[in-house]
Amino acid sequence: MSAKSDLPNAVVAQSGGPSAVINQSMVGVVERLRESGTVGRILGARHAVRGIINNDFIELQEVAQDKLDRIAQTPSSALGTSRDKPDRNYCEKIFKVFEQNNVRSFYYIGGNDSSDTCRIINELAREAGYDLGAYHVPKTIDNDLAENDHTPGFGSAAKFVAQAFMGDNLDNAALPGIKINIVMGRHAGFLTAASMLGRRSEADGPHLIYVPEVAFDVEQFLANVDRITGKRGRCLIAVSEGVHDADGTPIAVKLAEQSGGEVERDAHGNVQLSGSGVLGDFLSKLIREKLGAKRVRADTFGYLQRSFVGCTSASDAQEARDVGREAVKMALEGHRDGSVAIVRKSDNPYTVTYKRVELSDVAAKTRTLDTKYVVDGCDIDSRLRTYLAPLAGELPVIETF
Amino acid sequence: MSAKSDLPNAVVAQSGGPSAVINQSMVGVVERLRESGTVGRILGARHAVRGIINNDFIELQEVAQDKLDRIAQTPSSALGTSRDKPDRNYCEKIFKVFEQNNVRSFYYIGGNDSSDTCRIINELAREAGYDLGAYHVPKTIDNDLAENDHTPGFGSAAKFVAQAFMGDNLDNAALPGIKINIVMGRHAGFLTAASMLGRRSEADGPHLIYVPEVAFDVEQFLANVDRITGKRGRCLIAVSEGVHDADGTPIAVKLAEQSGGEVERDAHGNVQLSGSGVLGDFLSKLIREKLGAKRVRADTFGYLQRSFVGCTSASDAQEARDVGREAVKMALEGHRDGSVAIVRKSDNPYTVTYKRVELSDVAAKTRTLDTKYVVDGCDIDSRLRTYLAPLAGELPVIETF
Numbered sequence: 050m051s052a053k054s055d056l057p058n059a060v061v062a063q064s065g066g067p068s069a070v071i072n073q074s075m076v077g078v079v080e081r082l083r084e085s086g087t088v089g090r091i092l093g094a095r096h097a098v099r100g101i102i103n104n105d106f107i108e109l110q111e112v113a114q115d116k117l118d119r120i121a122q123t124p125s126s127a128l129g130t131s132r133d134k135p136d137r138n139y140c141e142k143i144f145k146v147f148e149q150n151n152v153r154s155f156y157y158i159g160g161n162d163s164s165d166t167c168r169i170i171n172e173l174a175r176e177a178g179y180d181l182g183a184y185h186v187p188k189t190i191d192n193d194l195a196e197n198d199h200t201p202g203f204g205s206a207a208k209f210v211a212q213a214f215m216g217d218n219l220d221n222a223a224l225p226g227i228k229i230n231i232v233m234g235r236h237a238g239f240l241t242a243a244s245m246l247g248r249r250s251e252a253d254g255p256h257l258i259y260v261p262e263v264a265f266d267v268e269q270f271l272a273n274v275d276r277i278t279g280k281r282g283r284c285l286i287a288v289s290e291g292v293h294d295a296d297g298t299p300i301a302v303k304l305a306e307q308s309g310g311e312v313e314r315d316a317h318g319n320v321q322l323s324g325s326g327v328l329g330d331f332l333s334k335l336i337r338e339k340l341g342a343k344r345v346r347a348d349t350f351g352y353l354q355r356s357f358v359g360c361t362s363a364s365d366a367q368e369a370r371d372v373g374r375e376a377v378k379m380a381l382e383g384h385r386d387g388s389v390a391i392v393r394k395s396d397n398p399y400t401v402t403y404k405r406v407e408l409s410d411v412a413a414k415t416r417t418l419d420t421k422y423v424v425d426g427c428d429i430d431s432r433l434r435t436y437l438a439p440l441a442g443e444l445p446v447i448e449t450f
Numbered sequence: 451m452s453a454k455s456d457l458p459n460a461v462v463a464q465s466g467g468p469s470a471v472i473n474q475s476m477v478g479v480v481e482r483l484r485e486s487g488t489v490g491r492i493l494g495a496r497h498a499v500r501g502i503i504n505n506d507f508i509e510l511q512e513v514a515q516d517k518l519d520r521i522a523q524t525p526s527s528a529l530g531t532s533r534d535k536p537d538r539n540y541c542e543k544i545f546k547v548f549e550q551n552n553v554r555s556f557y558y559i560g561g562n563d564s565s566d567t568c569r570i571i572n573e574l575a576r577e578a579g580y581d582l583g584a585y586h587v588p589k590t591i592d593n594d595l596a597e598n599d600h601t602p603g604f605g606s607a608a609k610f611v612a613q614a615f616m617g618d619n620l621d622n623a624a625l626p627g628i629k630i631n632i633v634m635g636r637h638a639g640f641l642t643a644a645s646m647l648g649r650r651s652e653a654d655g656p657h658l659i660y661v662p663e664v665a666f667d668v669e670q671f672l673a674n675v676d677r678i679t680g681k682r683g684r685c686l687i688a689v690s691e692g693v694h695d696a697d698g699t700p701i702a703v704k705l706a707e708q709s710g711g712e713v714e715r716d717a718h719g720n721v722q723l724s725g726s727g728v729l730g731d732f733l734s735k736l737i738r739e740k741l742g743a744k745r746v747r748a749d750t751f752g753y754l755q756r757s758f759v760g761c762t763s764a765s766d767a768q769e770a771r772d773v774g775r776e777a778v779k780m781a782l783e784g785h786r787d788g789s790v791a792i793v794r795k796s797d798n799p800y801t802v803t804y805k806r807v808e809l810s811d812v813a814a815k816t817r818t819l820d821t822k823y824v825v826d827g828c829d830i831d832s833r834l835r836t837y838l839a840p841l842a843g844e845l846p847v848i849e850t851f
Contacts, residue, residue, distance in 0.1 A: 067624050069617075093851075096624075107851050119849035125620030127851055132625070216470075216757035219526030223468050223497075224533070228725075228753075247759070324629075324747025325734070326727010333726070346725025351749030352629075356617035358648070359846040360760065445760040448520035450494075450508050450528055 056089035057153035061109065063126035064097045064159030064166070066190065068202030069209075069361050070369035071158055074186050075128060076121040077373020078156045079109050085381055092150065096129035097159075098166065102142045104150075121370065124205075124356045134162050140169040147174075147181060154182040154380050158373070160189040160200075164388055165412035171386045184376040185388035185408055188369070190355050193237035195414040196406040198393040201372055204365030204440035206233070206354045207243035211441050213350060215247030218254040218285055219447065225283035226344030227274060227336055230255070231329045233354050235291040235322060238262050238418040240354070242429045243437055244287035247444060254285025258429045261291035262418050265300050266426070270332075271339050273427050278342065288332065290322040290349075301328040323351060362442035368401060375403045399439035457490035458554035462510065465498045465560030465567070466533065467591065468526040469603030470610075470762050471770035472559055475587050476529060477522040478774020479557045480510050486782055493551065497530035498560075499567065503543045505551075522771065525606075525757045535563050541570040548575075548582060555583040555781050559774070561590040561601075565789055566813035572787045585777040586789035586809055589770070591756050594638035596815040597807040599794040602773055605766030605841035607634070607755045608644035612842050614751060616648030619655040619686055620848065626684035627745030628675060628737055631656070632730045634755050636692040636723060639663050639819040641755070643830045644838055645688035648845060655686025658828045662692035663819050666701055667827070671733075672740050674828050679743065689733065691723040691750075702729040724752060763843035769802060776804040800840035 061078045063071055075093070082088050093107040094100035107128065120127050135143065147155065147170075155170065157163045164185040174181035187194050192203035210232055221228045232241040238260020245258060256277045259265055277284040293299045301322050322328075329347030336345045368391060375389045387405040394400045422433045462479045464472055476494070483489050494508040495501035508529065521528050536544065548556065548571075556571065558564045565586040575582035588595050593604035611633055622629045633642040639661020646659060657678045660666055678685040694700045702723050723729075730748030737746045769792060776790045788806040795801045823834045 063624075067621050112851075116849060119847060120851070122846075123620065123848040123850065124617050126624040127620075127849075128624075130624045212759040213754050215759040216525050217753055219524065219528075219759075220468050220753050220757040223464075223527040223529075223531045324749065326731050326748070326750055330727050330731075346753070347727070348725065348752030348754065349727055349750065350754070352618055352621050352747070353614050353749065353751070353754070356621040358613040358616040358620075358848060445523075446520060447524040447759060448517060448528075449524065450513075450521070 056087065058090040058092060058151050059088045059154040059156065060092045060094055060101065060147065060152050061156040062094035062097045062101065062158065063128045063130050064157060064163035065130060065132065065188070066355055067125040067130060068188055068190050068355050069124040069205035069357070070201055070366050071188050072123055072127045073121045073366050073369035074158045074188060074201060074373035076117045077370040078186065078377055079117060080114065081374040081377035083110065085377065087381065088154065092152070093128045097131040098133050098135050098139065098143060099131045100129065101146050102139070104146060124358055135166050135169065137169060140166065140173055143170055144173045144177070148179060153180055154184070156184050156186055156376050158186040158188050161194060161411055161413055161415065164408050167386065168408040168412050171408065182380045182385045184379055184386065185411060186372050186376045187389060187391070190240060191234055191237045192239035193415045193417065194411055195416050196388070196390040196410050197416070198391050198401065199440050200391070201365060201369035202355070203239060204362035204442065205360065206240055207246065207437060208362045208441040208444070209354050209357055209360045210240055210243045210350065211246035211444055212360065214244040214255055214287065215444065215447060218247065219449070221254060221283050221285045226346060227278060227284045227342050229286045229288055229329050229332050229347040231288050231290050231347065231349040233323055233350065234261060234289040236261055236415050236417060238289050241287050241289040242418060242422070242433055243441060245429050245431070246434065246437055246441055252281065255287040256281065256284050257286045257427045259286070259288045259292050259427060260418055260423060261289050261293060262420050263423050263426045264295040265292040267335070269426065271336065274336055275340050288328070290328060325349070362440065364399065364439060364442050371403065379405050396435050396439065457488065459491040459493060459552050460489045460555040460557065461493045461495055461502065461548065461553050462557040463495035463498045463502065463559065464527040464529045464531050465558060465564035466531060466589070467756055468531060469589055469591050469756050470525040470606035470758070471603055471767050472589050473524055473528045474522045474767050474770035475559045475589060475602060475774035477518045478771040479587065479778055480518060481515065482775040482778035484511065486778065488782065489555065493553070494529045498532040499534050499536050499540065499544060500532045501530065502547050503540070505547060525759055536567050536570065538570060541567065541574055544571055545574045545578070549580060554581060555585070557585050557587055557777050559587040559589050562595060562812055562814055562816065565809050568787065569809040569813050572809065583781045583786045585780055585787065586812060587773050587777045588790060588792070591641060592635055592638045593640035594816045594818065595812055596817050597791040597811050598817070599792050599802065600841050601792070602766060602770035603756070604640060605763035605843065606761065607641055608647065608838060609763045609842040609845070610755050610758055610761045611641055611644045611751065612647035612845055613761065615645040615656055615688065616845065616848060619648065620850070622655060622684050622686045627747060628679060628685045628743050630687045630689055630730050630733050630748040632689050632691050632748065632750040634724060634751065635662060635690040637662055637816050637818060639690050642688050642690040643819060643823070643834055644842060646830050646832070647835065647838055647842055653682065656688040657682065657685050658687045659830045660687070660689045660693050660828060661819055661824060662690050662694060663821050664824050664827045665696040666693040668736070670827065672737065675737055676741050689729070691729060726750070763841065765800065765840060765843050772804065780806050797836050797840065
């Protein structure tokens with residue numbers, strides 16, 4: 050497994066928000082590259098593209114397989130990650146480092162932004178007549194990548210959200226009140242929809258589910274909370290952090306502005322929605338004031354959804370490993386670019402396969418939840434369970450009187 | 451197992467905040483009572499004392515053992531709970547229902563408030579010359595009951611907090627910044643201290659831990675965050691929701707008052723600290739403004755800590771079952787009152803035993819973390835690991851480069 054100086058080198062990097070299984074994909078790339086015997090050094094870029102331009106690499110070709118296997122089972126991005134979105138100038142710097150290090154294949158694990166980075170670097174290589182393969186390996190807990198049935202990282206986050214709601218539904222039934230839980234998801238409501246996976250009957254919460262695919266109407270929201278509370282003496286609500294009004298303004302942003310607070314934005318211009326309890330706290334204050342309700346609570350699940358240790362979906366872990374291996378296979382088959390997409394073959398038994406898709410078909414695109422699954426703007430149709438359940442995998446058995 | 455009309459009846463109830471293992475204790479009481487053959491009906495009070503005065507009971511003597519076993523493994527309080535703190539008048543109503551139903555033993559699972567309720571009811575029974583046994587079964591994720599080495603419910607909550615911090619430390623290392631996590635614990639810092647259980651070296655977070663046993667100084671806090679961030683390029687912070695200033699005013703209350711917001715209180719006069727992101731959001735705003743830090747996030751773990759499905763400590767589950775059984779044993783031995791306390795016999799191998807303690811020694815008392823374990827007001831000594839680790843039980847193995 051030692052680096053052979055006559056062989057070209059490869060770079061692997063992890064981008065964007067961590068997930069519980071993104072290390073599976075990194076290890077999938079590394080082990081398949083090693084099996085192939087086609088590369089010399091396998092360079093793991095520390096903190097994504099930033100590590101590349103700073104020549105900050107971990108040598109991965111010599112790391113023992115048992116250590117890699119343990120890293121694969123560890124959440125978050127072991128190589129480090131970054132939110133940098135490289136423009137053409139940044140990509141030129143990356144390309145220069147690739148040339149200097151005789152890097153001939155680049156595996157970038159991330160969401161649609163990282164797919165776009167692959168696309169730009171690939172263009173630069175072609176323009177320079179430099180033989181480079183740039184491959185995108187899908188990852189995002191938001192499940193919003195185009196061309197994919199679903200995305201590695203989502204299943205484990207969905208399992209966390211489902212188990213959190215199962216427990217909180219029991220908590221809310223034991224000590225009745227109105228409870229709001231804010232779930233990650235800027236544009237896509239898949240993760241918020243997964244809150245319904247633990248429901249065993251109509252009596253179980255979440256009783257209301259709000260996703261960003263439909264406009265959030267404050268008056269309608271209050272009317273629904275009032276209706277459910279009147280009927281059941283309690284109300285458990287799942288709200289996506291990305292909910293917005295009819296004009297498209299995120300409710301969280303609207304509230305932050307109303308309260309005079311600043312709204313943080315990342316390098317991509319995305320408003321910071323996570324890492325703050327402001328949306329939940331505003332909604333619970335609203336319910337208290339407008340409905341006169343007494344016991345109103347809000348929790349924001351936050352980063353636990355993507356990095357909690359000990360709550361991984363088995364199918365998600367396997368698929369995350371596979372997409373890493375598939376990206377290398379794509380390279381071995383002679384493709385000089387591409388993204389790996391997951392195709393569902395069957396719901397029952399649940400089986401998937403993988404296909405190569407064009408980088409441009411994934412880059413900077415966003416897939417959202419089909420609104421046919423949104424019921425009256427405030428719930429998710431149980432038919433979505435067929436799609437979601439195999440991704441989250443088995444949930445613990447619970448029992449009540 | 452059918453109710454025999456000539457035998458006296460028993461009531462079991464669950465009080466206060468749910469925990470992941472409180473149903474184990476309830477099932478422990480029920481199964482031991484059934485084994486004893488000494489009682490007729492076993493009445494599970496719906497929503498604690500409120501269910502008693504409303505004659506709202508579940509008949510538990512006939513429930514199949516396999517169903518009970520599944521309920522035992524289910525988080526939250528299957529009988530329902532309440533925050534009512536009965537005064538003498540309320541206790542008289544309870545006592546009347548006991549007389550009407552020929553209830554001769556009462557098992558109350560909860561924190562120190564429920565121990566006090568047992569104490570008052572017991573007094574009323576003695577005054578009336580009515581033969582009643584009132585037994586307290588310990589439960590609280592805060593781990594703050596007097597006379598106990600630790601309390602059922604704490605270990606599973608500690609496991610959740612440890613695993614959450616393990617993951618969030620990896621997340622924070624991958625995408626560096628300043629991250630605050632607010633942990634439950636009004637007066638006792640045990641649960642917040644458990645955030646250190648996943649640390650493998652000095653580099654791992656949480657880098658700062660704030661418990662309510664020592665006064666929280668805002669300037670010192672900022673200086674510490676600045677120091678750690680300068681040294682490590684990141685800072686992960688565990689803050690107990692109950693942190694307070696030198697005057698004893700909870701920081702959360704101080705901030706709520708400063709921002710003109712109301713502070714909710716429960717029937718016990720306790721300020722509502724959970725179910726809001728206000729403390730974390732204030733601290734992160736403070737860091738941003740005073741230190742000019744850019745990437746600052748705060749998560750409030752909230753109710754997940756006590757009810758998440760699928761994160762139970764094995765020793766905690768076993769002990770919770772045992773204390774329920776021990777309470778019945780106490781009754782069978784002829785005691786007419788008492789609370790079960792956990793005694794640690796050995797750290798390695800970890801073993802415990804149980805003893806009877808007086809209700810008045812547990813009632814309305816609070817145990818806190820010995821401040822000898824608090825380092826410089828902002829960290830927890832690793833020696834506390836000996837105490838904490840067996841309670842949380844085995845944590846998942848993680849690996850990093």
